[in-house]
Amino acid sequence: MNQEEFRPASNDIPGQQLPYPARQSDMNPAPDSDLSNYKPAGKLTDKVAIITGADSGIGRAVAIAFAMEGADVAIVYNENTDDAKYTQRIVERKGRSCLIIKADVRNSAACQAAVQQTVDQYGKLNILINNAAYQMAQENIEDITEEQFRRTFETNIFGYFFMVKAALPHLHDGDAIVNTGSIVGIVGNPILIDYTASKGAIHAFTKSLAIQLGKRNIRVNCVAPGPVWTPNIPGTMPEDEVKNFGHEVALARPGQPEELAPAYVLLASSEGSFITGSIVEVTGGKLG
Template sequence: MDTNEFRPQSEEIPGQQLPYPAKQSDMDPAPDSNLSNYKPAGKLTDKVAIITGADSGIGRAVAIAFAMEGADVAILYNENTDDANTTRKMVESKGRKCLVIQADVRDSAACRDAIKQTVDAYGKLNILVNNAAYQMAQEKLEDISDEQFRRTFETNIFGYFFMAKAALPHLQAGDAIINTGSIVGIVGNPILVDYTATKGAIHAFTKSLAIQLGERNIRVNCVAPGPVWTPNIPATMPEDEVKNFGHEVALARPGQPEELAPAYVLLASSDGSFITGSIVEVTGGKLG
């Protein structure tokens, strides 16, 4: 796509379901996450970032964008080793280092170890991106099992808390924490009741932690995506929801992972020096 032109409405997304956790390479069409049209400006030169859920989707795009801006990164993933290795190669192709860590963010000890590995490898830590997430659509509240409820909360909010707590001793004035929320945490979604609750919790966590860390000049913000074409969609949503996914927004198409990455760059860099406690909506016009 010519960078001087707007991104056109995407091709129709066919109905599909993939086993959880889905591989990005199995999706039809493949998500855009390589930032081939992104113009870096050295905004994160020699910074170190750790990104959870970075084997694919938004996390992969953020890792690539950070590398293009001059940062070395550590990426956390839970299950898809092939996807994680693809992300590593894409980051390294930008001339930066990429540490790959397999870890379950539901485990506080695993989160502490991931931070330790990152600091041991790079000597410091400047940016934490909490992005790992779990969802599974259910038509009725009664269909949400106790196991699913616990997994959703433990991944989506416990993991964010554990990672932030482990990272804080290493963060200095000017550093940043960026959480991934969701528009559904603001407007709700009837088939993702437990997931929307965790995203609302992430938004509140972001605001409270931003107030607490303001005196240390550590900024805490949240990106709230709208419908974005990532592996979680065909792996967790009913086929009729996947078909033409995202076309209900004002721009009449789903977002692509690479369209979210610049928001994370803004919040991680000095360009966002007066932004904290914010929920930055990148939704394509998903307002309700």
């Protein structure tokens, strides 16, 4: 029997700010990442995935979905150990192994080490999910420091590049890379200028890499979420932007992390065997 899903409307989201990096357990309301009504079908049986930024939010939901579909997962996180351990417990309750790796994706050696640790643990790697991200809202471009701009790009695009370089020697025919972009990388956002630019770069990176790796039959795609209720929202945005978050989309509410996970399953599995170079928008109807 299905459980009733928690889908708060935008006017159910109160204004709030949390210190960065925010913890999922401190958010009000708590995001829904548990996939309680998800119907797995063995789409990733005996696959091995490494997922960056999987301690909370979308990454956590993807890790849980992959485990439900039969994959073992390594989750890479940078700061929130408690959140990472929570994700690990949920994955293990689904009957799969979960390796947690503390690493900063801005460091190429750390990315190499994370991939090697995963391969040493599981003997192979089939799926790379690039999901780690950094953002910090600023009202004016003059307020964006060079340090912030560099951190945003080093996390959001250099980190993806480093992880691909580390993972590629272990990926083979039929394997997959899925990047996390953003609808704001398509339509823009005036208080997230550096973040939107980095997400646009991810979209272009995805398409170009898909063309190059097509001859190896390694598929490369990107999920572009709309407004999703994750720790990055109260942890990086002004309180007045958090209040009524997601009000501008057609469904008049923010997405929950678990609503993004099925797109990643599709793109990582053989069900998506003819999908590559795509930017898959999961936005609740955010069109501008």
